[in-house]
Amino acid sequence: MTTAAARGLSPVRTVLDSGAVVIAQEASLTPAVTINATVMAGGAHEPDPLQGLAFLTGRVLDRGTEHRSAETIAEELDDRGVAFRVATARHPMSVTCTCLAEDFPDVLDIVLDIVRHPVFPEAEVAKRRAECLTSLRQDQENPAARAVEALFELLYGPSHAYGRRSKGTEYSLERITRDDLIAFHAARFRPALLSLVIVGDVSASSATDQSAVLLDGWKSAPVTDSEIAAPLPAGRREHTVAIPGKSQADIAYGFTTIRRLDPRYYAYFILNNILGQFGLGGRLAENIRERQGMAYYAYSAIDPSVGEGPLLIRAGVDPDNVARALAAIDHEVGTLGKEGPLPEELSQSKEYLIGSIPRMLETNAGIASFLQTVEQFGLGLDYDQQMPGHLEAVTLEEVRAAATELLQPERAAVAIAGP
């Protein structure tokens, strides 16, 4: 039996004259299409004093264009049951939606209108700003959000692109004007910074042709992004945030790592799997959850990016157990750092990571997100076929070296939020 994913993806990539990239992948499990329009317009690209500008831009982007009022957009999307969202990350901002295949031409038209021609009506800016402020206040009493926010500030410093608060602060949000949104859109929403991925029950040629028509006439000068500053080496630092009335404390513990295109990437990726992913949550969950019964979740996540992204370890524990949980994290980090993984851990993690590729590429949304990462970092259109080889090639010595470099408790940043 030959199945689509066993043969691998076959995306069709087209670079339009404007520099915009269109990638189309046919998939026909359901009569649906996922559209993912990503622009390099995330928080790392906003001017420092205007923290939260990218986030707010994402909230207002779809609230009216030169051709459609906010109400018309709402009606056109709601009438078709379209699941639509704008997600703002450190580097990319993504407009994503899934629609029925029969609605694809209309929905693509709406999505690209939103990307190209938003008008940011004053009343919408005011409403969405108020929502963002409410969301900030909600985060203020959320131990998980507070711990992670504090950790990033410890790791990178408050003015670094990765240390800033992505939703901004009450002070910064209140100062952002409609003109700031318009200027940010003009600066960052350029065809050369756009990659449009279309996955689903539509032919690649038809998807590409329709996109080319809708993007026709969009021109702008290229932009050069400033470098993401490398984080400075630092020793152990800890910070505690008191949030009264909470039942559980959240721990965020981490390091800065490497860039996505660093040759050590796959060794770091596998190391993270062994530390805090494999099974229930790697060595961390085995200790903190399984052996000590201290936490419902204990895991790690790694995010090498344009700059040196973080390795983040998280656990939620009873406030009385914070010291014991921290000791367990220090122990696991320190032991893996000193001794490296066991050979069988390496082979198990490789087997798992390679075997999980078809699962990652099963849904339209999964494929779209994968292809956006491929495009962002220039990994190659056959990356789904190359990835197993990259993982397989990693040696025990390389993972040991990564562990020695990275996993040093005396250099960890630690943030705790709770009662």
Added chain:
Amino acid sequence: MPSVQAATALTTRSETLQNGLKVMIQEVHTAPLVSVWCWYRVGSRDEAPGRTGVSHWVEHMNFKGTRNIPRDQMKGLVERYGGMWNGYTWIDETTYLETAGRNALDQLLFLEAERMANGLYEAEDCESERTVIISELQGGENDPDQLLDQEVTATAFRAHPYRHPTIGWLPDLRSMTRDDLYGHYRRYYVPNNATLVIAGDVEADDVLRRVERILGSIPSGNVPARTPIVEPPQLGERRVVVERPGTTSYLKMAWHAPAATDPDFFPVLVLDAILTGAKGLNLWTSFRGTPPQRKSRLYTALVERSLASSVSGALVPTAEPFLYMLSMTAMQGIELPVLEAAIHEQIEKLRDHGVTEEETARGRRQLRARFVFENDSVTNIAHQLGYFETVTGPGFFTELQSHVARVTADQVSEVARRRLASTARTVGWFKPLGERE
């Protein structure tokens, strides 16, 4: 191009083994994967006072090792095939799943066979899981929205066991014993109380032979009959106010909902789409992002008018009548009575004037699309087959589209009038203490 109808009306092979195990097989050949779900007809509604949370705790214990799979070998069993595994417990059901490369099938079936018959329940594992579950409960309490949900549910029911949270009440979690857990496990984990679903890149006859070989000899047992419990009619409004340190106010409003098989269910489902946007009916995917809701009545009345920063509605298919719950987050500076008055106004308008044909058609269209989106993987397809088999019985899942297509505006208006009475509602407030106003 697969049609919308074909995408949601699957042709599934269903068989019952001699030991009573129901087996459902769906061939899907788009990816080299297989998803196995084993469903048990037991949930928190089957728990006696003093033993709340036992079903969920048993679910946790069923990842701890069995007679033929020692605990240290559990880890890696599914991962070896690139697979993921998980499980969940809710009011009517408990389920376990693995999705992995198709060559894992025998291993996954063996794991489910062991889970059904040979769980160890070592005393020390029970103890260490007690604190894990208490940590899970405390993590949930950190979220004011979840805390309020629990309080509103407990207030809305007087008699029905749907009133207690699936995770259980804390004192019960502290006092339950290993014997309570093991007794519950042995009572309900028998083949004649289970449905095994296999979806993926497999061949139905072959799967059936494997299932027979691996699970066919597990003996059936006497499953306690579910005593039907009818919640008495609610005679007047109920209220609960939770006051805790916090920054934000939350409001919930709940009414008793129809069971999934009640003729009212689909009109209320369309009503929910009209009020807050259609979510679809897949519990496993429904947490993915916000639904299409900007034209919905409550979004336009509350969020667009800056009274709330978010609004959502929840109607879940259940075996017996559960709740239809509306949830709102108050915008900073908006007092709860102001927000509550605005919802009452909307609900009364709805009950007085009904809904329009246009709104009903939009609700139906949204649900038609959602039913396609929520079946976009073998994991999701297998979930839906098993969920509805366990909660509503056979023949329901394949009819979702046609049920929704038949809902009329008059039906929606009528259920709104009859079901959303002020005397039948339960209102919950989360009032933050120490709010800076």
